[in-house]
Amino acid sequence: MKKTWSPMATCALAALAAAGLVAGCSQGSATNSGGDNGQSGDTQVTVRYMNFSSNDGHEADLETIVSAFEDQNPDIKISVETVPYADYAAKLQTAVAGGAEADVFELEYASFISYAKAGALADITGIDTSAYAESLAKAYQQDGQQYALPESFSNVVLFYNKDLFDAANLDYPTDAWTWADEQRAAEALTNKDDGVWGDYQPISYNEFYKTVAQSGGEFLNAAGDATAFNDQAGLDAVNWLTGKSGKTMPTDADGANTPDFDTNLFTSGKLAMWHTGIWMFATVAEKAPDLNWDVVVEPGNTTKASAMFSNAVGISAKSKVQDAAKKWLTFYTSSQTTIDTRLAKSWELPPVADTSKLDAYLAITPPANRQAVLDSLDAVALAPVVEKQQEMQDVINDELAAVSAGRASAEDALANMQAKVDPLLK
């Protein structure tokens, strides 16, 4: 009897063990040391850190910061997970739903609120925030409590190819430029036969709320419960963004909106003006060391307004290594190693309280006119933050695409945007 049962029992045990393994895997944190913050001496704790901002060019820079931290804290090991920006939101959300999120994770400003409100972030109130620019540190509070620390900020400027301007006998763009100046230059610089385009600006939500502000309008009303862009400013913005496609800017069919298309176009010297982020400085300098280029504050329509993005880092409320995670959080957002690395490698800028620390960054060329990065901060168009962020962005993007493909008029598209976005704000 016993003999016939034992293989059965073995199998049952094996099945149970397999199921247990599955359950174990979904538990998340790789830490098994039991000790909370490594105080038990010879045990090492592992802190998992998930991010998107080092992806595509700054992986080694993040590694530099991690090594410096591990040298100072031999009892803590940082396990880095880097996810492409496009997949990050879905991946983080799914991980949180399954209780498998990293101990520390990066968040963009626009998604911070929903994670803080949902209780997914550990309350870190009381942590020293004196090293950070006050406005940025405050941006990551909810109901007076600190839920994340600012990690970086960046903005968008106008890149331009000096050689193409010289060849066309045109003056370089200046701070005083408006859309009209940009458009005149773009038309003169476009030469489709040679594959040279005058301008490139994504036809997207991020550009739309900014160009509405550049036309003196508002994206949302003061209460934030309805849209306010269905006016002349909105109309100017739609016409400006969609009017370039196929005239001074490549269309989707030419390859626009595919990964790296604009970067390759600019670095190969085939693009005269390019609206993109300062995080591209290092990439352009590296990919095209001989390219003769510079940057300038983005032209406005009736007024100046530049996009400003900020990322933050928070600790999972469920993390079992809170103390070690806090150490890493503080080091990663404010240590001298981080500041030096970010500045030297032209990564997104550190959110320092003392802006003189940015001098080293401004001294690096190209681009010669790095001052434009700080000048852009004088007039900032902040991204509207709403709970149904992605749906809102999809609506705006679809309507803009319809106008640029000639399927809808700018007026109809604006009315559609308003009709579809307003219910999302309730």
Next chain:
Amino acid sequence: MTDTARKAGRRRAALKNALWVLVFLAPSAVPLLVFKLAPMFASAWVSLHKWNMISPMEWVGLGNYADLLTSGNTWEVFSHTLLYILGYLPLVYAGGLLIAVALNQKLKARGFLRAAYFVPVVTSWVAVALVWQWLLNPSNGLVNHLLGLVGLPQPGWWTDPTWAIPSVILASAWKDLGFVMVILLAGLQAIPQEIQEAATVDGAGRWRRFWSVTFPLLSPSTFFVVVISLINGFQVFDQVYVMTGGGPSGASQVAVGRIYDLAFRYGEAGTASALSWILFAVILAVTAVQMRGQKKWVNYA
């Protein structure tokens, strides 16, 4: 031995037997339970809640189903899915049948050709979709270049709302042609030669033999192809995701694409689960109707 002891012995043997059956079933039953059935029931539970995957769930009963059934968007994605099936199924069946009949003849390089037509079936959808996206590029794709050479209009393919679904249909039919061909080829080879010969003796020509003998005797294979293609057709996703992303302006968004958006982009796991169950119900109903209907036209002789 007493009667009761014999009975107990038989019962023990039956129990032992059942347990051994379980042991041998375990390798497939355990993964099925853990990775299929458990998530299915979990999704049924989730579909009764409002849940953004990070906050706690909130009970809404059948609210998600009511919202979906009254939303124009749901009908839109199902009509796109149906449009896809209506274009895809006849194309892939006719094409697969044509190739199967051709490759059932004594041809040179027949084995090579059969393998060649099957290669797309085992190729990754992402690779195929990217190649077709390039072939159908409105401004510099090969297809429009050839259409231009013979003076035909050059549609905007995946950049034009009216052509986005036809683009996906073309790519899908091309990829699945080999699968349909293999099934139908097997069906063709199962038709006894004597019946064909008898028909020839009765004076039936090639065409008559095909329509009156081959085609009816192929009906079990045809039925299988139609059932599988419809089930796969309702679940179309990869090619749409890669080729058009559901665009332009949602013109090619299909049911599974909408489920993906709801769950992973809009943080509406409850609505997404509810839509999955609605899709399941539709597929189940369509398949049940086919199972009943087959008695009228499928010939198992």
